[in-house]
Amino acid sequence: MKGEHFQPLREKLRKRLTAYTEKHLSAAAKEVLIKSVAQALPTYIMVCDDLTSIIRNFWWGSEKGKRKTAWTAWKNLLLKKTQGGLGFKDMRAFNQAMLAR
Structure with a gap:
């Protein structure tokens, strides 16, 4: 993926880490924070993209290993049903949003 796709992730991570000051965290606490937040996020996002890809391929279907035509943009299917989407x-x-909690 291109770097600009990760910009919001970088900003979120920067905000999270700057909320803690060095003087309040031990080396062990910093290690846990880095491993559980900083290093887990990119992998997690990529997994989400992979799962979305699987779902999209399932939704649109395939025939003889070839993907069928997507008749509308995926972002339109993400809209609520009241807005004309499918609510995916x-x-x-x-x-x-779950990580921000």
Whole structure:
């Protein structure tokens, strides 16, 4: 993926880490914070993208190993039903919201 796709992730991570000051965290606490937050996020986001890809391929289907035509943009299917979509979850946005809690 291109770097600009990870910019919101970088900003979120920067905000999270700057909330803690060096004088309040031990080396062990910093290690845990880095491993559980900083190093887990990119992998998690990529997993979300992979899962979304699997879901999209399932939704649109395939014939003899070839993907069928997507008749509308995926972002339109993410809209609520009242807005003309199908109400599918944007897994990336959903999981980012969960991480922000």
